[in-house]
Amino acid sequence: MKKLEKITTQEENFAKWYTDVIQNGDLMAYGSSKGSIIFKPLSFGIWDNIRLILDKEFKKIGVKNVNLPLLIPESLLNKEKNHIEGFNPELATVTEVGGKKLAEKFFIRPTSEVLFGDFFKNEIESYNDLPLIYNQWVNVLRWEKTTNPFLRTREFLWQEGHTIHNSQKEAELLTTKMLDIYTSFVQDYLAIPVIKGQKTEHEKFAGATYTYTIEAMMKDKKALQAGTSHYLGQNFTKAFDITFKNKENKLENPYGTSWGVSTRLLGALIMTHGDDRGIIIPPKIAPVQVDIIELFANKDPRVKEVSLQISNLLESNAISNEIDNSNKSAGFKAANSEIHGTPLRIEIGPRDLESNCVTLVRRDTLQKYQVTISDILETTKKLLEDIQNNLFNQAKLRLLDNIKVANNYDQFKEIINSGYWAIAKFCCDEAAEDEIKKETGATSRCMPFNLDIEIQSNNCFYSNRKTDKIVIFAKSY
Amino acid sequence: MKKLEKITTQEENFAKWYTDVIQNGDLMAYGSSKGSIIFKPLSFGIWDNIRLILDKEFKKIGVKNVNLPLLIPESLLNKEKNHIEGFNPELATVTEVGGKKLAEKFFIRPTSEVLFGDFFKNEIESYNDLPLIYNQWVNVLRWEKTTNPFLRTREFLWQEGHTIHNSQKEAELLTTKMLDIYTSFVQDYLAIPVIKGQKTEHEKFAGATYTYTIEAMMKDKKALQAGTSHYLGQNFTKAFDITFKNKENKLENPYGTSWGVSTRLLGALIMTHGDDRGIIIPPKIAPVQVDIIELFANKDPRVKEVSLQISNLLESNAISNEIDNSNKSAGFKAANSEIHGTPLRIEIGPRDLESNCVTLVRRDTLQKYQVTISDILETTKKLLEDIQNNLFNQAKLRLLDNIKVANNYDQFKEIINSGYWAIAKFCCDEAAEDEIKKETGATSRCMPFNLDIEIQSNNCFYSNRKTDKIVIFAKSY
Numbered sequence: 001m002k003k004l005e006k007i008t009t010q011e012e013n014f015a016k017w018y019t020d021v022i023q024n025g026d027l028m029a030y031g032s033s034k035g036s037i038i039f040k041p042l043s044f045g046i047w048d049n050i051r052l053i054l055d056k057e058f059k060k061i062g063v064k065n066v067n068l069p070l071l072i073p074e075s076l077l078n079k080e081k082n083h084i085e086g087f088n089p090e091l092a093t094v095t096e097v098g099g100k101k102l103a104e105k106f107f108i109r110p111t112s113e114v115l116f117g118d119f120f121k122n123e124i125e126s127y128n129d130l131p132l133i134y135n136q137w138v139n140v141l142r143w144e145k146t147t148n149p150f151l152r153t154r155e156f157l158w159q160e161g162h163t164i165h166n167s168q169k170e171a172e173l174l175t176t177k178m179l180d181i182y183t184s185f186v187q188d189y190l191a192i193p194v195i196k197g198q199k200t201e202h203e204k205f206a207g208a209t210y211t212y213t214i215e216a217m218m219k220d221k222k223a224l225q226a227g228t229s230h231y232l233g234q235n236f237t238k239a240f241d242i243t244f245k246n247k248e249n250k251l252e253n254p255y256g257t258s259w260g261v262s263t264r265l266l267g268a269l270i271m272t273h274g275d276d277r278g279i280i281i282p283p284k285i286a287p288v289q290v291d292i293i294e295l296f297a298n299k300d301p302r303v304k305e306v307s308l309q310i311s312n313l314l315e316s317n318a319i320s321n322e323i324d325n326s327n328k329s330a331g332f333k334a335a336n337s338e339i340h341g342t343p344l345r346i347e348i349g350p351r352d353l354e355s356n357c358v359t360l361v362r363r364d365t366l367q368k369y370q371v372t373i374s375d376i377l378e379t380t381k382k383l384l385e386d387i388q389n390n391l392f393n394q395a396k397l398r399l400l401d402n403i404k405v406a407n408n409y410d411q412f413k414e415i416i417n418s419g420y421w422a423i424a425k426f427c428c429d430e431a432a433e434d435e436i437k438k439e440t441g442a443t444s445r446c447m448p449f450n451l452d453i454e455i456q457s458n459n460c461f462y463s464n465r466k467t468d469k470i471v472i473f474a475k476s477y
Numbered sequence: 478m479k480k481l482e483k484i485t486t487q488e489e490n491f492a493k494w495y496t497d498v499i500q501n502g503d504l505m506a507y508g509s510s511k512g513s514i515i516f517k518p519l520s521f522g523i524w525d526n527i528r529l530i531l532d533k534e535f536k537k538i539g540v541k542n543v544n545l546p547l548l549i550p551e552s553l554l555n556k557e558k559n560h561i562e563g564f565n566p567e568l569a570t571v572t573e574v575g576g577k578k579l580a581e582k583f584f585i586r587p588t589s590e591v592l593f594g595d596f597f598k599n600e601i602e603s604y605n606d607l608p609l610i611y612n613q614w615v616n617v618l619r620w621e622k623t624t625n626p627f628l629r630t631r632e633f634l635w636q637e638g639h640t641i642h643n644s645q646k647e648a649e650l651l652t653t654k655m656l657d658i659y660t661s662f663v664q665d666y667l668a669i670p671v672i673k674g675q676k677t678e679h680e681k682f683a684g685a686t687y688t689y690t691i692e693a694m695m696k697d698k699k700a701l702q703a704g705t706s707h708y709l710g711q712n713f714t715k716a717f718d719i720t721f722k723n724k725e726n727k728l729e730n731p732y733g734t735s736w737g738v739s740t741r742l743l744g745a746l747i748m749t750h751g752d753d754r755g756i757i758i759p760p761k762i763a764p765v766q767v768d769i770i771e772l773f774a775n776k777d778p779r780v781k782e783v784s785l786q787i788s789n790l791l792e793s794n795a796i797s798n799e800i801d802n803s804n805k806s807a808g809f810k811a812a813n814s815e816i817h818g819t820p821l822r823i824e825i826g827p828r829d830l831e832s833n834c835v836t837l838v839r840r841d842t843l844q845k846y847q848v849t850i851s852d853i854l855e856t857t858k859k860l861l862e863d864i865q866n867n868l869f870n871q872a873k874l875r876l877l878d879n880i881k882v883a884n885n886y887d888q889f890k891e892i893i894n895s896g897y898w899a900i901a902k903f904c905c906d907e908a909a910e911d912e913i914k915k916e917t918g919a920t921s922r923c924m925p926f927n928l929d930i931e932i933q934s935n936n937c938f939y940s941n942r943k944t945d946k947i948v949i950f951a952k953s954y
Contacts, residue, residue, distance in 0.1 A: 022484035027940075028598060029599065029600070031544060031546040031550075031592075032546070032549070032550055032553050032595045032596075033547065033548050033583060036544070036546035036548065037546075038543065038544070038545050038596055039543055039544035039545075040543055041541035041542065041543055041611070044541075044542050044543050044544050045541075045542070047544075048542060064518035064521075064522075065518065065521050065522070065525060066515065066516055066517055066518055066521050067515070067516035067521050067524075067634065068508065068515050068516075069508040069509070069510060069513035069514075069515070069632055070547075070585075070616055070618065070632050071510050071513065071569075071618075071632070072509070072510075073509055073510045076509050088575055088576075089574075090574070090575060090577035091574065091575055091577075092548075092571045092574050092583075093571060093572070093573045093574060093576075094569045094570060094571055094585070095570070095572045096570045096572060097566075097568060097569050097570060097574060097620040098565055098567060098568055099565075099568075099570075099622065106510060106569075108547075108571070108585075114506075115509065119506060119508075119511045119515055121510075123506070124508065134518070138616070139547055139615070139616065141547065141548075142864075143574040143575065153779045155546055155547050155548070157544065193760065293549070380742075
């Protein structure tokens with residue numbers, strides 16, 4: 001068993017804190033090729049839960065899972081120019097097999113719009129065959145230059161949904177519906193509050209008509225794009241010559257969407273909730289919700305007895321738990337539970353047992369509770385709920401506290417340089433965005449929906465042109 | 478909506494029947510690169526169920542899911558010579574990114590022993606850290622020359638388990654346990670009877686000490702390897718210099734296993750149960766267990782009413798179902814349900830409703846049952862159970878009927894040429910196996926465990942040398 005190493009504090013160096021906690025918390029190991037990581041049982045357990053829960057939500061609105069190939073033939077990728085330009089420098093390319101050169105190159109999918117385009121082409125004839133609402137849970141690969149575990153890795157896992165519809169209206173409705181599903185999931189399960197909005201032209205997905213996004217704020221106040229939903233219009237269906245006979249018996253190109261969340265969500269979760277003792281996993285997504293820690297079991301046989309009894313009780317009430325009956329010290333066991341982010345731990349020792357009690361310790365507030373054994377189930381349920389809510393509320397306060405209005409570029413720079421998010425009227429000029437990024441490091445995150453922040457100015461903070469567009473900018477992951 | 482096309486009969490041409498039913502049954506489409514397929518919702522739904530059920534069984538014995546990278550650096554793969562030789566001609570190789578040549582080549586994983594080897598190396602120090610019992614559900618790629626949907630595709634999906642242990646005994650026990658889990662799953666859920674056994678030296682996995690297998694018989698009597706469990710000894714742990722301090726405080730190499738089942742199981746399922754009307758999916762693995770078919774709904778409003786009522790009733794009893802309320806003919810709807818292999822269909826029409834009845838039709842026997850609406854739940858449950866058992870029993874009879882004893886090579890050739898499986902005493906000489914394959918097309922499938930077939934001869938059917946080894950040979954997929 002490995003020793004626990006010292007964790008750099010968040011204040012000292014947030015980036016170092018992050019790599020410290022993910023390694024000490026047994027979330028990942030570096031893979032044998034650069035920019036790749038290994039998902040250890042704890043992080044993959046979280047991803048497995050994300051998949052299970054989201055998949056159920058998808059199915060409620062008629063999404064069906066499929067699986068398309070990993071490799072894209074060169075000829076196919078060239079069909080959608082806008083799209084390919086965005087990905088070209090990052091495409092891992094298979095050129096040989098068993099030492100022999102291939103006649104055609106193949107790219108490892110960076111995303112699968114073109115593969116779905118080619119597939120859809122043969123699946124539909126008339127409006128009766130629409131919509132097709134498909135999704136796949138797969139790995140994709142983009143040869144990134146700078147990588148960061150979970151946040152930006154060359155290979156990552158995600159779900160990518162791809163749909164085609166009879167009408168623009170239906171496709172746009174699905175684009176919105178999916179953003180709502182992501183929002184509810186990320187907020188309710190991962191306890192990460194987000195700002196919903198639309199990407200500017202500059203930041204939208206290559207090939208999309210428009211892109212919706214949810215943006216989260218990490219503890220260092222940097223932004224992280226947590227999920228996107230794209231309305232593709234007829235861009236891909238025209239490029240791939242996908243047609244159907246509409247009700248007027250005329251050939252038409254269907255209207256498309258695509259949407260996805262990825263293993264970045266793990267990074268978001270860690271950087272939203274973690275503290276200087278390690279990660280904190282919200283109860284509703286935690287593979288292990290309760291650690292049951294046996295103390296001085298050799299001094300009192302009841303310790304093992306009660307520990308097993310509580311474990312079974314929780315298990316039969318669908319509360320996942322693990323017993324730590326190792327011969328490590330009490331301090332080690334507590335720190336070990338904390339560093340792995342288990343939301344709640346129950347410590348069982350001879351002294352407490354004398355008064356028929358055990359001690360519960362919350363991971364989020366570190367508060368301790370002496371609880372009578374007969375109350376254990378009720379208290380555990382209540383605390384897990386409290387922890388889930390507390391994590392969300394804390395993050396929500398932080399998010400709202402750290403968005404500041406910028407009325408001009410000087411204010412904007414001060415806000416960004418102080419690490420906050422800036423919200424401002426912005427003309428959405430693409431060249432202006434490039435300039436702003438170059439000078440301040442901030443990018444436009446989204447044009448927020450329903451955000452209750454008033455902006456008095458009627459002019460763009462940068463160009464001073466009249467505009468009613470409101471945009472959030474921030475430094476980001 | 479596509480027309481149903483004529484299916485070639487099994488007797489006429491089994492291979493053609495197979496590609497007919499998988500396409501008409503909407504199981505797959507060919508991908509845009511050769512040898513690749515697209516899993517449509519029905520086939521991926523079956524695979525999703527396989528994953529859910531097997532994963533639960535794995536977790537019961539302590540398996541934890543992880544996820545390792547897709548790419549293997551060339552330098553890493555070269556560490557295990559026996560292993561690499563087996564896969565070399567099939568390795569898809571990434572040599573460039575965005576048009577630029579890479580300094581080192583990367584192979585798309587054909588299997589992940591070497592990646593796990595490299596990972597395990599840093600995960601253990603002492604016997605306290607063992608065992609590691611890991612599994613991943615991923616895609617792998619082998620550039621096969623001849624491909625066949627589900628059975629042999631360049632990319633396929635599988636689970637691959639990789640474990641390391643303190644002792645040979647523990648590792649061997651796990652190898653056996655996993656074979657038992659596969660056997661129960663394939664027999665109980667997929668309704669495919671199998672022969673358990675050990676592969677000969679000639680057929681074992683490259684790098685394994687020995688390989689256990691389960692072998693199934695398709696309807697054309699060809700064999701299909703449905704799952705394997707390998708005892709790896711210290712082969713990989715020595716090659717990767719993985720060591721731990723044992724209880725005597727001495728450095729030792731741990732003992733390994735690996736085991737897997739793949740999307741081949743879908744091919745096995747189709748070729749075990751399908752008939753000339755299409756595929757047949759066993760109820761316990763079917764994404765849709767019951768099709769509810771509305772007939773002449775325009776003539777009696779009760780049709781829609783009862784259909785919805787039955788659908789809800791089944792749903793709330795965890796029986797998955799779909800309503801067909803399209804305006805197609807009764808004949809089309811029945812054929813459509815049959816070709817998609819739904820185990821049971823319920824036809825609801827005005828005439829039956831007059832006597833408060835609906836008609837149930839089994840997919841396996843095509844038997845019809847007129848059932849009072851109030852009995853529908855009980856009868857559906859009973860029939861689904863019957864169908865599951867009947868599919869297994871039919872396949873079991875066929876398996877046992879078609880294994881014949883060969884006492885000499887002439888008998889052997891006659892048995893194989895007639896399409897049967899041959900069971901015989903065999904010396905297990907590797908050159909002999911090559912010869913037999915060349916002359917008859919048959920390969921050794923396994924040395925069966927606990928198979929109740931008596932073989933009088935004491936000598937090898939081929940070399941006539943004395944031996945007590947019993948081997949099954951067959952043509953195979």
